Amino acid sequence: MIIIGELINGTRKRVKEAIASRDEKYIADLAVREDEAGADFIDCNPGTIGEQEAKDMQWLVETTQAATDKPISFDSPNPEAIQRGLATYNGAAMPMINSVTLEPGSIEKMLPIVLEAQVNVVALALSEEGMPTQAGQREEVACRLIDRLVAGGIEPEQIFVDPVIAPLSTQTEVGQHIFQAIAAIRDYCPECHVTCGLSNISFGLPNRQLMNRAFIGPAMQAGMDSAVMDPLDEQLMAQVIATEALLGEDEFCMNYLQAYRAGKLDV
Amino acid sequence: MIIIGELINGTRKRVKEAIASRDEKYIADLAVREDEAGADFIDCNPGTIGEQEAKDMQWLVETTQAATDKPISFDSPNPEAIQRGLATYNGAAMPMINSVTLEPGSIEKMLPIVLEAQVNVVALALSEEGMPTQAGQREEVACRLIDRLVAGGIEPEQIFVDPVIAPLSTQTEVGQHIFQAIAAIRDYCPECHVTCGLSNISFGLPNRQLMNRAFIGPAMQAGMDSAVMDPLDEQLMAQVIATEALLGEDEFCMNYLQAYRAGKLDV
Numbered sequence: 001m002i003i004i005g006e007l008i009n010g011t012r013k014r015v016k017e018a019i020a021s022r023d024e025k026y027i028a029d030l031a032v033r034e035d036e037a038g039a040d041f042i043d044c045n046p047g048t049i050g051e052q053e054a055k056d057m058q059w060l061v062e063t064t065q066a067a068t069d070k071p072i073s074f075d076s077p078n079p080e081a082i083q084r085g086l087a088t089y090n091g092a093a094m095p096m097i098n099s100v101t102l103e104p105g106s107i108e109k110m111l112p113i114v115l116e117a118q119v120n121v122v123a124l125a126l127s128e129e130g131m132p133t134q135a136g137q138r139e140e141v142a143c144r145l146i147d148r149l150v151a152g153g154i155e156p157e158q159i160f161v162d163p164v165i166a167p168l169s170t171q172t173e174v175g176q177h178i179f180q181a182i183a184a185i186r187d188y189c190p191e192c193h194v195t196c197g198l199s200n201i202s203f204g205l206p207n208r209q210l211m212n213r214a215f216i217g218p219a220m221q222a223g224m225d226s227a228v229m230d231p232l233d234e235q236l237m238a239q240v241i242a243t244e245a246l247l248g249e250d251e252f253c254m255n256y257l258q259a260y261r262a263g264k265l266d267v
Numbered sequence: 268m269i270i271i272g273e274l275i276n277g278t279r280k281r282v283k284e285a286i287a288s289r290d291e292k293y294i295a296d297l298a299v300r301e302d303e304a305g306a307d308f309i310d311c312n313p314g315t316i317g318e319q320e321a322k323d324m325q326w327l328v329e330t331t332q333a334a335t336d337k338p339i340s341f342d343s344p345n346p347e348a349i350q351r352g353l354a355t356y357n358g359a360a361m362p363m364i365n366s367v368t369l370e371p372g373s374i375e376k377m378l379p380i381v382l383e384a385q386v387n388v389v390a391l392a393l394s395e396e397g398m399p400t401q402a403g404q405r406e407e408v409a410c411r412l413i414d415r416l417v418a419g420g421i422e423p424e425q426i427f428v429d430p431v432i433a434p435l436s437t438q439t440e441v442g443q444h445i446f447q448a449i450a451a452i453r454d455y456c457p458e459c460h461v462t463c464g465l466s467n468i469s470f471g472l473p474n475r476q477l478m479n480r481a482f483i484g485p486a487m488q489a490g491m492d493s494a495v496m497d498p499l500d501e502q503l504m505a506q507v508i509a510t511e512a513l514l515g516e517d518e519f520c521m522n523y524l525q526a527y528r529a530g531k532l533d534v
Contacts, residue, residue: 168512169520175513179488201513205520207505207532214509217484221446238474242481245435246442246468253436253472265474 001240002160002193002226004073004096005031005039008060010047019046019056027060028067035068037231041096042068044085045075054084061088071095073122073228079109086117096120098228099162102127102145111152122195123149124162125181131166135173138163138181143188156191160226165196168211169204175215179222186223195226213239220247235267268507269427269460269493271340271363272298272306275327277314286313286323294327295334302335304498308363309335311352312342321351328355338362340389340495346376353384363387365495366429369394369412378419389462390416391429392448398433402440405430405448410455423458427493432463435478436471442482446489453490462493480506487514502534 007030010016018026031042042064046056053076061072071093074085082097089095099122100110114121125132125142132138142161149159163181166174178201182194196219202211213236216227220243231237241264245256259265274297277283285293298309309331313323320343328339338360341352349364356362366389367377381388392399392409399405409428416426430448433441445468449461463486469478480503483494487510498504508531512523526532 172512172518172520173515176515205523206527210505210532210534211509211512211523213480214484214506214513217481218488218510218513221485221488238477239481242478243485245439245478246481246485248440248443251439253439256472256478260473265477267477 001220001244002040002195003038003231003240004041004043004098004195004226004228005034005037005231006043006197006199006228007034007230007232008043008064009045009075010056011045016047019048019060022059024063027063031064031067031070034231035070038237039070039231041073042070043073043075043098043228045098046081049078051080053078053081057081057085058088061085065089065091069093073098075099077106079113082110082113086113086119094118094120094158096122096160098122099124100145100149101125102141102148104128107145107148107152111149111154114149114158115153118158120158120160121149121154122160122162125164132164132177133166133171135177135180138177139184139188142181142185146185146189146192156189157193159189160193160195161185161189162195162197162228165198165200167203167205168201175201175218179218182219182222182224193226194224195228196224198227198229209233209235212236216240217243217246220244234264238265238267241265268487268511269307269462270305270498270507271308271310271365271462271493271495272301272304272498273310273464273466273495274301274497274499275310275331276312276342277323278312283314286315286327289326291330294330298331298334298337301498302337305504306337306498308340309337310340310342310365310495312365313348316345318347320345320348324348324352325355328352332356332358336360340365342366344373346380349377349380353380353386361386361425363389363427365389366391367412367416368392369408369415371395374412374415374419378416378421381416381425382420385425387425387427388416388421389427389429392431399431399444400433400438402444402447405444406451406455409448409452413452413456413459423456424460426456427460427462428452428456429462429464429495432465432467434470434472435468442468442485446485449486449489449491460493461491462495463491465494465496476500476502479503483507484510484513487511501531505532505534508532
């Protein structure tokens with residue numbers, strides 16, 4: 001699993017305060033903890049708007065890359081903020097842009113940026129019509145988005161397709177729709193990655209971590225190989241390690257046993 | 268999920284002692300706890316042999332049915348022990364025989380018993396050649412077994428197909444083989460149930476409960492609707508409830524929310 005650590009996000013109250021007060025220590029500490037817990041990318045989402053967002057992104061990227069070598073995921077719908085993040089980034093590993101959609105204007109603005117910077121890109125299955133609500137819509141939008149990106153010159157390996165996780169509390173069938181969409185996307189583009197904003201599934205429910213854990217197994221089985229998630233959730237991380245073994249991705253359970261010996265499965 | 272409580276099993280040391288000493292209180296208490304935790308069947312496995320096994324089965328069934336109204340699963344390869352259990356059983360609900368296989372002699376002896384008693388039957392995917400080891404073997408054996416049982420007059424709804432769970436510690440691909448087998452069996456016989464001896468997957472690994480929990484989500488997504496398992500494992504039971512909601516089997520998450528209010532998700 002390619003884990004995109006979600007904690008540096010300005011919509012979280014404490015992070016919002018840290019961004020506003022330029023609390024480097026708090027952000028750097030989060031980045032280090034996500035890194036050490038196993039995040040492959042560190043998401044940076046200022047959660048602000050306009051020119052302020054670009055400034056905040058620059059500061060987040062400076063602060064994060066001073067604390068960890070992990071590549072950054074620049075998380076914003078705002079091309080200016082993304083470009084500021086890219087201009088600030090000095091890491092060796094290919095970073096990520098989160099995200100491009102089929103909403104009007106998105107591809108037109110983001111595609112040239114992705115092409116020039118040669119970065120990974122999250123392709124979020126939102127269309128002109130907004131959130132998918134019916135069975136089949138997620139994969140239909142996702143496949144169109146893949147086609148547009150590949151036709152525009154992006155390598156499939158750089159594309160992280162996100163089928164858009166909606167809360168299970170709002171629609172009984174949403175889990176099935178998502179698992180079907182993941183399988184269809186995996187089938188349509190075997191070289192693409194499939195990711196998601198995992199915790200959206202449990203929005204509005206109690207014991208959210210339990211529901212997040214339950215989601216990840218069937219999603220990985222369907223073909224999801226990445227998630228934007230909390231790498232500090234030890235039970236969730238243990239569930240990922242066990243599921244990788246079950247899916248044949250861990251020869252002789254070596255990684256599972258190593259994680260056990262490191263105390264990572266004591267949850 | 269149709270949960271077959273596995274705890275009354277003579278291969279467990281404390282249960283073996285209780286059977287040998289005719290400790291009614293210990294067995295009755297286990298039966299009540301499995302019942303209250305949500306077991307749909309109470310498995311009774313004497314774990315002894317020959318005429319002793321038939322006597323022990325009779326005592327287990329008498330003791331269990333005095334403590335709970337849940338139907339019993341008579342668990343033995345020995346037709347005499349099964350028949351003694353059936354003769355002793357006085358419950359209203361249809362009980363279960365665990366199990367029939369394609370091993371020589373099994374169908375010939377068990378089929379008439381199942382037909383006469385009109386009970387559920389676990390069809391374990393073992394053939395003349397023993398344990399399945401290759402991809403595709405489980406479903407091949409299971410489908411032949413279904414054919415034999417249905418041709419013999421058993422209703423598909425009475426058949427609980429068990430694809431034979433082998434330890435993941437012995438074969439890296441076994442999880443994939445099992446998930447594929449479950450899906451193939453579900454596809455071949457939509458009216459059949461698919462069950463398994465869940466905890467076999469984690470045999471030989473540390474943190475077995477974690478691996479058991481990780482197994483159940485992908486297995487249920489593939490089509491498993493039953494398991495022989497420990498209903499007193501609260502984390503496992505919570506995982507089942509969350510997974511049922513994710514698979515669209517829990518309208519508006521009502522069961523999930525009810526379980527939360529009853530304190531069953533605080534794990």
